[in-house]
Amino acid sequence: MKLKLKSKIIPVGIIASIAAFMLMFAKEGHNTLNISAIKGNLKDMNGIYAELEGTNGKHSKVKYAIGKNGVVSKVELLKQSSDTQDAIITKVGKDPHDMIAYVGLYQEFPEVSSTTDDFVNKLVILKAKNEKYIPEKNMNVAESENQTSIAEIDSTKYEKTMINLNRSIKSGKVKNPMEELGEGFNPSLNYAFRKDGNIFAFISYVMDDSSTQFEVLKINPETLDVTTESKFNYKGVGADGMSIYDTFMDNGKIVYLAEDYNPENEKEERVVFLKYDLAKKNYSSVERTDFKLGDSFGYSINNGMLSLRNVLSYKDGKKLDEYLINSFDVDLETMAIKNYSEHKTNNKTTDYDFPIKSIYIDGKNLVYIISETYLTNPNEPTISGVSSPVLFRILDRDSGKMKFEGKVTNTGTNYTNNVDFKLKGDGYNE
Numbered sequence: 001m002k003l004k005l006k007s008k009i010i011p012v013g014i015i016a017s018i019a020a021f022m023l024m025f026a027k028e029g030h031n032t033l034n035i036s037a038i039k040g041n042l043k044d045m046n047g048i049y050a051e052l053e054g055t056n057g058k059h060s061k062v063k064y065a066i067g068k069n070g071v072v073s074k075v076e077l078l079k080q081s082s083d084t085q086d087a088i089i090t091k092v093g094k095d096p097h098d099m100i101a102y103v104g105l106y107q108e109f110p111e112v113s114s115t116t117d118d119f120v121n122k123l124v125i126l127k128a129k130n131e132k133y134i135p136e137k138n139m140n141v142a143e144s145e146n147q148t149s150i151a152e153i154d155s156t157k158y159e160k161t162m163i164n165l166n167r168s169i170k171s172g173k174v175k176n177p178m179e180e181l182g183e184g185f186n187p188s189l190n191y192a193f194r195k196d197g198n199i200f201a202f203i204s205y206v207m208d209d210s211s212t213q214f215e216v217l218k219i220n221p222e223t224l225d226v227t228t229e230s231k232f233n234y235k236g237v238g239a240d241g242m243s244i245y246d247t248f249m250d251n252g253k254i255v256y257l258a259e260d261y262n263p264e265n266e267k268e269e270r271v272v273f274l275k276y277d278l279a280k281k282n283y284s285s286v287e288r289t290d291f292k293l294g295d296s297f298g299y300s301i302n303n304g305m306l307s308l309r310n311v312l313s314y315k316d317g318k319k320l321d322e323y324l325i326n327s328f329d330v331d332l333e334t335m336a337i338k339n340y341s342e343h344k345t346n347n348k349t350t351d352y353d354f355p356i357k358s359i360y361i362d363g364k365n366l367v368y369i370i371s372e373t374y375l376t377n378p379n380e381p382t383i384s385g386v387s388s389p390v391l392f393r394i395l396d397r398d399s400g401k402m403k404f405e406g407k408v409t410n411t412g413t414n415y416t417n418n419v420d421f422k423l424k425g426d427g428y429n430e
Contacts, residue, residue, distance in 0.1 A: 037405075089147065090147045090148075093137040099128045100127050100128075123217070125219070133157045142248055142300070143247040144246055169206070169213075185205060189201060198218050199219040200218055201216075202254060212233070212236065214276075230276070230282065230283070236272075244256055255274070269289070272286070273335065292310065293308070294311050294312045297310045301332075306329065308327065312326065367392075391405060393405050393406075
C-alpha cells in the first residue's frame, strides 16, 4: 500500500487535515522540546518553528520558536465547539454585509445506523455574530491553509445554516447501480471563495464507475440559494477515484494537485493537475508520468511555481538502499519542470514505515525531520514505534550540503499518547 503524507509547508494558520510526525506526549503537562546542535548553529534556524498538538484533557497547541536564542515555547488552548458532530469548514473571505465567515460540508447520521442510506450530506454556512469573528482568507496559499473544523472554533460566535446536498452517483455505466438518491454520495470540499458578490464552493465525489465528479456550486449570500455553475467528470485508473491533495488559486485559475493511482499496476500512476478557469467556467486536466509524488511529499506555491519535494524509497522500479529526497518546481502555466535536485539522507529504507516526518523548502534551504522506526513486536511487523530523539536537518537545496543538523528531544515523563509534531517556516507552506 502506498502511503502519502499530506505534508504541506504552512505559515501560521490552522490546518485541518495534515499527516503527523510522531513524538511522545507527557501525561501531566506539556513536554519541553529541546534542539541541540550537532552541526551548525541555532541561528541557522531563524524563522523556522515547530508545533505540537494533542489532547490531554484539553485540546492544546504548543508553539516552539527556534532561533539564535534557542527554543522558546508558548502554549495555546484551542477553543471547543458545542457541536457533537464535526465538519471541515473553510474561510470564504470578509464581507460584513452578509457576515458569512465559513462554508463547509457536514455529514449527519443517526447514532445507530447499519446502512449508508441514513447519511445526509449538508452544506454548512456559518454567519459571524460580530464582524471581528470573520477570518481573513489568504488567497496565495494552499486551500488547506484556510481550512479548519467546527471542533476547533468557538461555534457560539456563529449562526449555523444547513442546506441538504444530495447527488446521485449513478453513472449508467455499471450493472445494478445504486438507485437511491444520496446513497454512496460522499463529497469533499476542495475550495471556496468570494467572487462578484457570490460565494463559490468547489466539491468533488466518486461515482459508481470510479470516476471523480467535480462541481462548482454558486451560493447567493443573501438568499442562500445554491446553484451548479459547472460540472466535470474525470475517469481515472484507480478503483476509488483520484486522490486530491490540495487546491490553489493561480492566475485566474483554481489548480488541483492530485494523483491517479492503480495499486494493481504501478506503471499507471500519474500526477494530475486539474485547472478550473474562472473566466471561461470550464475544467481542463494535465497528466504527468515523468515524475512521482513518492512515499511522502510536501509542496508550496509561490508566484505561479508549485514547489514539490518527495521522499523516494524506489527509483526506476528498483528499491533504494537509502531514502532519497528530490525537489523541483512546476510552472503552473507551462507545466515545465525546473530546479530539479536530489539529496541523499543516509538513512536506510525499511519495509514498514517512512521515517521522514516533515519536509519543506524555506528559500534555498531544504528542511526535514527524520526519525528511525523500529519494530515493537518482532513477530508482528505491522506494529512499529518511532525512536526518540529524532534528527532535524537543513540542507542547501542546490548543493545538497548539510548546513545544520540538530537532535530533537522531548524531556517530559510518563509518555502515554502521540501528538503531531509540525515543522513550519514563516511565509511558506508545509
